[in-house]
Amino acid sequence: MKILVVDDSETLRVQLKKDLEAGGYQVLEGFDGIHGLDLIKKNKDIRLIICDVNMPRMDGLTMCQKVHELPESKAIPILMMTTESSPEMKAHGKAAGVLAWITKPYVSEKLISVIGKIIK
Numbered sequence: 001m002k003i004l005v006v007d008d009s010e011t012l013r014v015q016l017k018k019d020l021e022a023g024g025y026q027v028l029e030g031f032d033g034i035h036g037l038d039l040i041k042k043n044k045d046i047r048l049i050i051c052d053v054n055m056p057r058m059d060g061l062t063m064c065q066k067v068h069e070l071p072e073s074k075a076i077p078i079l080m081m082t083t084e085s086s087p088e089m090k091a092h093g094k095a096a097g098v099l100a101w102i103t104k105p106y107v108s109e110k111l112i113s114v115i116g117k118i119i120k
C-alpha cells in the first residue's frame with residue numbers, strides 16, 4: 001500500500017520512509033505542498049498522506065484543503081505531522097479535513113500502529 005510523505009525536511013522524509021517501508025508500506029516523497037499535490041494527481045493509488053504543516057511554497061493545511069477539493073482524492077486520509085499543535089491550528093486542520101495529528105518527534109511503532117488502524 002502506498003503512502004505519501006510530504007515534508008520539507010529531507011532528514012524527516014528519509015527517517016519516515018525507512019520506518020514505513022519496514023512496516024511494509026511503499027513510500028512516495030513530496031518536498032512541499034505543491035509537489036505533494038502534483039504527486040497525488042499523478043498517483044491514483046495513494047492510500048494515506050502524512051503531511052508537515054510548515055513548508056515553503058504551499059503549507060500542509062492548504063495542501064490538505066486542495067486534496068479534499070478534488071473528487072478523486074477527497075477520501076484519502078491525512079495525518080498531519082508537526083511540532084505545532086495549538087488548538088487554533090487543530091481547528092484549521094479539522095476544517096481542512098485532517099484526520100489526526102502526530103507530534104514530532106514521532107514514535108515509529110505508534111505511527112505504524114495508527115496507520116494500520118486507518119488503512120487495513
Ligand SMILES: [Mg+2]
Nearest residue numbers: 008052054055
Ligand atoms: Mg517543515
